[in-house]
Amino acid sequence: MIQVLMVEDHPLVKEGIMAILADEEGINCAGHFYNGTDLLYRLKSFQPDVILMDIDLPDMNGLELCKQVKALYPAVCVVALSINNQAGIIKKMMENGASGYVLKDAAQHEITEAIRTVVKGKQYFSRSASLYLRKADTGKLPPLTRREKQVLEKIADGLTNPQIAEQLFVDVSTVNSHRKNMLAKFGVQNTAALIKLAIKENLI
Amino acid sequence: MIQVLMVEDHPLVKEGIMAILADEEGINCAGHFYNGTDLLYRLKSFQPDVILMDIDLPDMNGLELCKQVKALYPAVCVVALSINNQAGIIKKMMENGASGYVLKDAAQHEITEAIRTVVKGKQYFSRSASLYLRKADTGKLPPLTRREKQVLEKIADGLTNPQIAEQLFVDVSTVNSHRKNMLAKFGVQNTAALIKLAIKENLI
DNA sequence: AAAAAATTCCCCCTTTTGGTGGAAATATAT
DNA sequence: ATATATTTCCACCAAAAGGGGGAATTTTTT
Numbered sequence: 001m002i003q004v005l006m007v008e009d010h011p012l013v014k015e016g017i018m019a020i021l022a023d024e025e026g027i028n029c030a031g032h033f034y035n036g037t038d039l040l041y042r043l044k045s046f047q048p049d050v051i052l053m054d055i056d057l058p059d060m061n062g063l064e065l066c067k068q069v070k071a072l073y074p075a076v077c078v079v080a081l082s083i084n085n086q087a088g089i090i091k092k093m094m095e096n097g098a099s100g101y102v103l104k105d106a107a108q109h110e111i112t113e114a115i116r117t118v119v120k121g122k123q124y125f126s127r128s129a130s131l132y133l134r135k136a137d138t139g140k141l142p143p144l145t146r147r148e149k150q151v152l153e154k155i156a157d158g159l160t161n162p163q164i165a166e167q168l169f170v171d172v173s174t175v176n177s178h179r180k181n182m183l184a185k186f187g188v189q190n191t192a193a194l195i196k197l198a199i200k201e202n203l204i
Numbered sequence: 205m206i207q208v209l210m211v212e213d214h215p216l217v218k219e220g221i222m223a224i225l226a227d228e229e230g231i232n233c234a235g236h237f238y239n240g241t242d243l244l245y246r247l248k249s250f251q252p253d254v255i256l257m258d259i260d261l262p263d264m265n266g267l268e269l270c271k272q273v274k275a276l277y278p279a280v281c282v283v284a285l286s287i288n289n290q291a292g293i294i295k296k297m298m299e300n301g302a303s304g305y306v307l308k309d310a311a312q313h314e315i316t317e318a319i320r321t322v323v324k325g326k327q328y329f330s331r332s333a334s335l336y337l338r339k340a341d342t343g344k345l346p347p348l349t350r351r352e353k354q355v356l357e358k359i360a361d362g363l364t365n366p367q368i369a370e371q372l373f374v375d376v377s378t379v380n381s382h383r384k385n386m387l388a389k390f391g392v393q394n395t396a397a398l399i400k401l402a403i404k405e406n407l408i
Numbered sequence: 409a410a411a412a413a414a415t416t417c418c419c420c421c422t423t424t425t426g427g428t429g430g431a432a433a434t435a436t437a438t
Numbered sequence: 439a440t441a442t443a444t445t446t447c448c449a450c451c452a453a454a455a456g457g458g459g460g461a462a463t464t465t466t467t468t
Binding site: 160 | 454
């Protein structure tokens with residue numbers, strides 16, 4: 001019997017998965033939590049085979065939660081669950097130790113398939129998740145540095161180079177350099193396109 | 205017995221709602237569809253009391269589907285179901301004849317409450333939906349005109365005023381006027397902030 | 409310790425954006 | 439038919455962004 005814990009803050013989705021797992025032979029949903037804190041507490045006394053983990057949680061980031069869980073209990077397999085189809089997120093989640101990624105538009109059987117696959121030590125991606133991963137490989141985005149991200153956020157907030165320079169205690173020319181670097185990195189023509197891309201790719 | 209039909213393309217959410225309704229006295233889920241076309245076909249031979257309708261459907265827009273359903277069968281109550289918390293969408297959905305709006309982060313009982321409420325001819329909003337509506341009333345966004353939206357999209361694509369002018373066959377000064385009008389409308393300082401706001405508010 | 413990357417700053421110059429304040433011609437709604 | 443809103447355009451001017459290129463100083467990685 002495969003023991004499963006679930007972290008999912010959407011009651012409707014929770015019920016759906018519960019219903020699917022209840023019908024399934026050999027899989028037992030041993031508990032459900034609405035946030036990461038509760039899960040971490042429960043893990044102290046009980047380690048399941050698999051954790052189904054929503055990455056959009058009220059109290060903490062799924063990426064962070066996954067990393068913590070794997071650091072404390074490396075044997076536990078994490079299957080990420082998300083409406084988020086950003087390829088970047090999927091990749092980061094896998095880097096943080098997740099064994100599978102199932103989008104919420106997945107078919108019923110993909111949930112149980114994912115669980116059965118990851119306990120065997122393999123990785124699993126739902127159909128739609130792998131679609132996005134493939135797209136990501138072709139059009140992978142160059143990473144932003146810490147400073148660039150800071151500048152980018154301030155640009156998105158509507159600050160001008162002089163204003164950003166003041167806030168970051170650097171020269172205007174520095175801010176301008178970062179801005180131009182980012183334009184070049186992403187191959188966009190101006191700030192408008194940069195902001196759009198950044199938001200669509202979940203960078204800000 | 206309240207007869208319910210459901211249109212929902214996410215199997216996980218579908219299962220969740222099915223499970224909730226199955227446990228409920230006096231409510232019968234008489235059918236489920238993965239798209240709007242199938243629902244419309246079914247409605248020819250059977251009209252339920254309530255339709256639970258996801259507004260993000262694969263084949264058509266929920267707003268449009270709701271309008272069509274209400275035009276054909278005014279007696280049927282529509283409860284919109286969405287992960288989308290944009291206040292503008294909620295409002296538009298209600299204008300199109302929906303009787304209720306339940307966000308997918310709603311608690312279980314909110315689904316059944318919604319169904320029982322709308323059949324009595326009242327409106328129902330899930331807790332989180334009404335939160336967003338309240339926010340919308342205080343910080344409501346000025347509407348964009350058709351032309352402004354066109355210009356906005358081209359700005360977001362990284363086009364400059366001269367390029368947009370060429371594409372729309374108008375003078376650069378016209379495009380500039382639209383751009384400046386939008387900045388003023390939304391009370392933002394520059395294009396970067398405009399694009400961010402537009403994307404966050406689902407205008408583009 | 410050496411190599412690579414990130415952060416910082418500089419130059420010059422052109423284009424674009426944004427602020428102010430108009431005004432006329434079409435559409436759209438009442 | 440008459441308001442109202444939209445779309446179109448104008449001028450002037452200051453500020454900001456963007457393109458090209460270079461370079462020194464930290465940090466981080468190997």
